[in-house]
Amino acid sequence: MSGTRRRVTQRDIARISGVSQATVSLVLNNRLDAGVRIAPETRERVLDAIRSTGYVADPVARRLADRYNRIVGVFTYEPVFPSGTRDFYHPFLVGIEESAERLGCDLLLLTSAPVQDGRRRIFAEGSRIRLADGCVLLGRDLDRGDLTRLLAEGIPFVSVGRRDDAGGPVPYVGADYPAATAALVRRAAALGHTGVAYIGSGAGPESFADRLRGFNAAAAGLDARHLPEAVPAALDAAVAEGVTALFLEEPADAPAVTAWARAKGLDIPSDLSLVALGDPTRPVSFDLDVTGFTIPRREMGRQALDVFGALLEDAETDTQRLLPCELHDGTTLTGRNRP
Structure with missing residues (x-):
């Protein structure tokens, strides 16, 4: 037998017996607690695969x-x-x-x-x-x-x-923030929005950078801009220059942006659309059902x-x-x- 033959792993046993790797682990460790139920025929199929391959659990693989x-x-x-x-x-x-x-x-x-x-x-x-x-x-x-x-x-x-x-x-x-953000930008574009703005730092934590990356990728060809903060002066300028959809990096900023819009006489969503890129990281009281995505x-x-x-x-x-x-x-x- 060649000394370089690959060792059979739990993953191999799972593939051969047609079960998950977690099920193989439960059978190997004889785990029947926590309400786990493994059908006798499933257990036997796993044991047959172990016997037929000569699988031996590596002591290192049993550390847990x-x-x-x-x-x-x-x-x-x-x-x-x-x-x-x-x-x-x-x-x-x-x-x-x-x-x-x-x-x-x-x-x-x-x-x-x-x-x-x-x-x-x-x-x-x-x-x-x-x-x-x-x-x-x-x-x-x-x-x-x-x-x-x-x-x-x-x-x-x-x-x-x-x-x-x-x-x-x-x-x-x-969480796949780039894909979720890009999907919402494409949805806005399909609804006729040609001027869009990303509000937030887009830097620092990877989660912020990922959101901005998804926004930029999907907004290619649109009149897109990046506003580091949701301050009135920046929002005023963006709307004056044709922005009709705002994408919030921090969904908890939605109440402040909505209050600004109302003070300017802008209706959400007929005058200005609002999209939240995730879940608020701090409690907020809000009377609108904001379009966006939820983090798993x-x-x-x-x-x-x-x-x-x-x-x-x-x-x-x-x-x-x-x-x-x-x-x-x-x-x-x-x-x-x-x-």
Whole structure:
């Protein structure tokens, strides 16, 4: 037998037996808890594939069950419990908790990290990150130095949200903001809007840059502009120059933009259309059903734990995932009724 023959993996067993890799893992670990039910014929099919291939679980691939504490750290760069942000972060945490329960892991919320230069630091003196088997990272803007060190030291981690490379590919589960934003720009163009504006920084966190990239790609050929802030002077100039649809990077700015429009005698949407690029990151009170998209926050949390578990087990999986956003029709994007 050649010494270079590829080792049979759980992924191979899943393909041969026609089940998911998660099912193979459950059969191997004899997991019947948490309400998991595997049909006897399915279990036998997996066992037959194991016997026929001579599959032997690599001890390294069993680390989650046999060598680790089964504790997943959750590190947040921003507070997630104050009233100003809890509604935005709550679905992420629910998804993380659901997957942790299914994987049989406990969650450790890493709250003792001190704030340095206005930000929490994972590797500050006294950090307890190594109490956990690794961590899931939450936050709009992650520290690149932390990401680089996590990769360099081989600490298993997954970011909730797409992240640029930091000395190597960063494992993440993010939202496909470019595709969702581009779809809404194309919808506006199809409704007759030729003047469009993106309101927001479009820089800094990857989520902002992704939205602006999607906007620019779809707005090619339109009279498109970028307004870094939703300030009255900039909005006045944009509308005077023919902008008829505004795309908000921060949906929580919608009430302020609407108040400005009403003060100018502009009706939304007949005079000016409004599109929200995601979910508000702070609570807002609003009387319009804003057109836009919703972020798959709960599913992002769920899959972040799935990727984390795969990293611990050395299982083959896609460690960089972008999930589709769901477009929301709303009532604030309509066709042009005037030239």
